[in-house]
Amino acid sequence: MKKINLGCGWRNFGKDWIHIDGGDYPHLDSKDIINLPYENNSIDVIYASHVIEYFDREEILPILNKWKNKLKKGGVLRLAVPNFKAMAKLYVEKNTPLNKFLGPLYGKMKMGDDFIYHRTTYDLEELKLLLDSCGFSDIKCYDWKTTEHSNFDDHSQAYIPHMDKNNGTLISLNVEAIK
Secondary structure, three states, X not given: OOEEEEOXXXXXXXXXXXXXXXXXXXXXXXXXXXXXXXXXXXXXXXXXXXXXXXXXXXXXXXXXXXXXXXEEEEEEEEEEEEEHHHHHHHHHHOOOOHHHOHHHXXXXXXXXXXXXXXXXXXXXXXXXXXXXXXXXXXXXXXXXXXXXXXOOOOHHHOEEXXXXXXXXXXXEEEEEEEO
C-alpha cells in the first residue's frame, strides 16, 4: 500500500508512509507537494493535514486534480483544514478570545528564507463543493481517532482549549473523499 503524508513537516509517520514537505527534514522523500513524483493511478492514500489553506482557492483546484490523478481508483484523499464554522461558533457563542484563532486562521510558518501564510479557510459545505468539482465521491468527515495516523498528534487533532481532546472543541475540519 502506497500512502503519502503531504506537508508532513517534522512528523515522521514511519517507513510505511512517503513523506513530502517543502521544508527541510531528514525523513523527506520529496519536497514538491504539488507535482508528486509518482505514476498516475499508483497511490492508495494521500493525507494532507493543514496544507491546502496555504493556497488561494483559484490555485487549489488544479493541485487537487493533480493529486487525484496520482490516486488509484478507489484511493482516498484525506484532508484536514482549520474549521471556520467551529471557530466562529466558539468566538460568538462561547466568547473565546480572537487570539486563540490567529494561528489556525493565518498559519504563519517559516519556509526556507520566507514566511508563508494561510490564504483561505473552509467550512464543510465549501470543502465538499471543491472536492465534488474535482470529481471526488463519498465526501465525508472522518474521525481522526480511527485513522492509521491517529497516534501522530498533528493539526487534525487541534482542539480549544488546546490539547483538551476529551472536553474541548475540535477546530480541525477532517474530510476524506474517494477517487
